Amino acid sequence: MxxxxxxxxxxxxxxxxxxxxxxxEKLLRARVLVNGSGPLQTAALFYLAAAGVGTLGVLxxxxxxxxxxxxxxxxxxxxxVLTRLNxxxxxxxxxxxxAIRPAHLVQQYDLVLSAPDPLHDACxxxxxxxICAQVASSEAWLFVCRGYExxxxxxxxxxxxxxxxxxxxAFTEVAALFLGTLQxxxxxxxxxxxxxxxxxKLLRCQFPALHFSASLVKKDPGCSLCGQPLx
Numbered sequence: 262m263x264x265x266x267x268x269x270x271x272x273x274x275x276x277x278x279x280x281x282x283x284x285x286e287k288l289l290r291a292r293v294l295v296n297g298s299g300p301l302q303t304a305a306l307f308y309l310a311a312a313g314v315g316t317l318g319v320l321x322x323x324x325x326x327x328x329x330x331x332x333x334x335x336x337x338x339x340x341x342v343l344t345r346l347n348x349x350x351x352x353x354x355x356x357x358x359x360a361i362r363p364a365h366l367v368q369q370y371d372l373v374l375s376a377p378d379p380l381h382d383a384c385x386x387x388x389x390x391x392i393c394a395q396v397a398s399s400e401a402w403l404f405v406c407r408g409y410e411x412x413x414x415x416x417x418x419x420x421x422x423x424x425x426x427x428x429x430x431a432f433t434e435v436a437a438l439f440l441g442t443l444q445x446x447x448x449x450x451x452x453x454x455x456x457x458x459x460x461x462k463l464l465r466c467q468f469p470a471l472h473f474s475a476s477l478v479k480k481d482p483g484c485s486l487c488g489q490p491l492x
Contacts, residue, residue: 262286267349271313284453285313289349291452294318294367296375300434301394304441305374305448310343310350312449317343318370320355372451374444381416385409385486390451390460391416394444399432399468401440404478405447405460408487413461414480415487432468439466 263271263282267289274280280288291314295302298321309317319339340352359366363383367373372390373380384391384406391406393416408415447459465474482488 263289267313270347270349274312279453279455287452287454288313288449289315292316292318292370293448293452294320294355294370294373294375294380296320296373296378296380299437301376301396301437301441301444302374304438305445306339306343307346308442308445309448310347310352312445313347313349314448314452315349316351316353316370318353318355318366320357320360320366372448374448377416381406382486385415386491388491392444392447392451394440396433396437396440399436401436401466401468403440403443403447403459403464405451405462407460408480408484409491411490412480414478415484417486418478418481418484419463420478420481436466436468 263275263285267285268275268282271285275282275285293309293314293316295305295309295317298319302319302321306317306319321339339354343350343352355366360380363380364386367380367383367387367389370389372392373384374392374394375381376395377393381391381393385408388409392403393406394401394403404416404419406416407413408418443464450457459475461478463476463478465476466472480487
């Protein structure tokens with residue numbers, strides 16, 4: 262049950278038919294893990310907290326630079342900044358040592374936002390959505406992985422070569438902030454159970470041309486990870 266202060270805080274979301282009071286309660290109960298400390302992850306954390314996601318896990322060796330610039334105590338920077346933004350949000354900061362046990366880590370959360378890394382395979386095994394995003398120079402891409410579902414691909418099913426993080430350009434940070442909003446949008450849709458998610462689609466955006474493309478990725482029957490159904 263939402264309190265009066267929560268109804269006031271989230272009123273602009275609650276009036277949306279896709280959210281409503283029940284949807285806002287889902288967001289407040291949700292647990293989302295964000296891996297990384299760059300501008301992409303910073304944008305996602307801010308928007309998830311503002312939306313009222315109840316628990317945010319942050320896996321990073323150092324806090325996002327914008328947080329450490331606002332708060333002197335680096336270990337508390339992330340949690341203090343986000344809880345100031347929204348007191349309803351509980352922030353759990355994980356150290357790099359937690360990544361050694363990815364299976365245990367991802368089981369504590371409903372879904373994971375990350376760049377492509379070993380957390381993907383752990384999410385597959387734990388049946389958790391893995392919302393993968395990355396900026397490579399002037400190109401940004403997003404892929405929602407649910408390879409544990411019979412008709413959905415995993416990250417290994419991608420047949421296209423994706424750019425890797427490399428030299429920054431004048432558009433890199435802009436692309437990262439933009440992509441962070443898209444990644445957050447997919448996370449919120451997943452939590453709310455909306456069917457129009459972009460799962461199974463590879464979204465790409467090229468800067469500065471602002472050329473967008475979306476391609477459907479099919480599950481690879483011979484995939485070494487998701488080719489055989491989970492027990």
